Amino acid sequence: MNILHVCKxxxxxxxxxxxxxxxxxxxxQAAGHDVAVVTSNCNEILKxxxxxxIGMKDTPASLDSITPKRLVxxxxxxxxxFGILRRxxxxxxHTHSIDMAFFVSFAxxxxxxxxxxxxxxxxxxxxxxxxxxRKSELWLARAAHLRSATAPNSYDVAKLQAAGLVQTxxxxxxVDLAFWRGR
Numbered sequence: 001m002n003i004l005h006v007c008k009x010x011x012x013x014x015x016x017x018x019x020x021x022x023x024x025x026x027x028x029q030a031a032g033h034d035v036a037v038v039t040s041n042c043n044e045i046l047k048x049x050x051x052x053x054i055g056m057k058d059t060p061a062s063l064d065s066i067t068p069k070r071l072v073x074x075x076x077x078x079x080x081x082f083g084i085l086r087r088x089x090x091x092x093x094h095t096h097s098i099d100m101a102f103f104v105s106f107a108x109x110x111x112x113x114x115x116x117x118x119x120x121x122x123x124x125x126x127x128x129x130x131x132x133x134r135k136s137e138l139w140l141a142r143a144a145h146l147r148s149a150t151a152p153n154s155y156d157v158a159k160l161q162a163a164g165l166v167q168t169x170x171x172x173x174x175v176d177l178a179f180w181r182g183r
Contacts, residue, residue: 004090081107114147
């Protein structure tokens with residue numbers, strides 16, 4: 001299978017999605033899959049074969065906020081995905097940032113490629129988050145036409161399903177036991 005991951009951060013940029021996606025890519029490649037990654041344009045992100053850094057140059061810390069630079073980068077991502085999908089020909093796109101998923105969805109729908117989105121964190125029901133973030137999370141998820149969505153715990157799955165994302169399933173975050181050894 002040919003898998004394309006889309007994430008905000010990738011090693012060596014500091015962030016949870018960087019660790020998750022790099023480990024997932026390693027495991028998928030070990031299982032015989034072809035895997036490519038589309039990520040943000042940061043100096044800290046390593047260059048490599050089938051790693052596409054796209055958008056305006058930014059810092060890892062800035063990627064966790066919606067700034068004018070990030071919005072321009074999302075538009076660049078949307079336009080750049082057409083060429084990346086032609087080149088990589090993935091069977092599935094696995095997104096790890098809901099704003100990126102929405103902007104990737106236009107090219108994915110044109111090419112008929114299903115998208116799976118992993119919510120590493122769910123914020124739409126969290127009153128400590130800004131109203132804009134809470135509202136946009138659900139709107140972007142619905143508008144991306146996701147084939148499937150995953151959440152790391154049953155509470156988030158139930159909340160997402162109740163909000164209309166009935167295609168959401170439980171996928172607990174894995175722990176690499178070779179890396180995190182007990183004492």
